[in-house]
Amino acid sequence: MLKRTFITLAAAGLALAMAGEAAAAEHRVQMLNRGDGGTMVFSPAVVRARPGDTIRYVPTDPGHNAETIAGMLPAGVQVTRGAMGREYVLRVTQPGVYGVKCAPHYSMGMVGLVIVGDGSANRAAAQTVAGRAPNLARRRFTEYFAR
Numbered sequence: 001m002l003k004r005t006f007i008t009l010a011a012a013g014l015a016l017a018m019a020g021e022a023a024a025a026e027h028r029v030q031m032l033n034r035g036d037g038g039t040m041v042f043s044p045a046v047v048r049a050r051p052g053d054t055i056r057y058v059p060t061d062p063g064h065n066a067e068t069i070a071g072m073l074p075a076g077v078q079v080t081r082g083a084m085g086r087e088y089v090l091r092v093t094q095p096g097v098y099g100v101k102c103a104p105h106y107s108m109g110m111v112g113l114v115i116v117g118d119g120s121a122n123r124a125a126a127q128t129v130a131g132r133a134p135n136l137a138r139r140r141f142t143e144y145f146a147r
Helices: 002-023 103-108 121-128 134-146
Strands: 026-035 036-043 045-051 054-059 088-091 096-101 111-116
Touching: 036 103, 045 088, 045 134, 096 103, 096 121, 111 134, 121 134
Parallel strands: 026 054, 045 111
Antiparallel strands: 026 036, 054 088, 096 111
């Protein structure tokens, strides 16, 4: 009886784990020289996601990359950087705000936000860091936080 209960519980746990994996979504963001938001933009610039989702940043030109921004990440999440001209996949694991930039075009305002859950976990800290960004990046961040 104990063995049967254990097997039943193990199977239920595996099914729940697989259901969570199946529920994870993948979001696609293009790195563009020109888009609806102007020049040097991520499209979409703001992604709403859930823990476990992945965000795939796809360059349309070899002069772009995507990387997370120090101080604009939930607690425990480390900065990661994508290579120039290559896809960058960000898997979001914690609720909160994730700031993303294209390093060569940061001063030109090529920034984006990934908001996981309600985004409240580190929103104030992320807005403080965004307020110190280069001029155009700061303006875009202000607009994106207002969305």
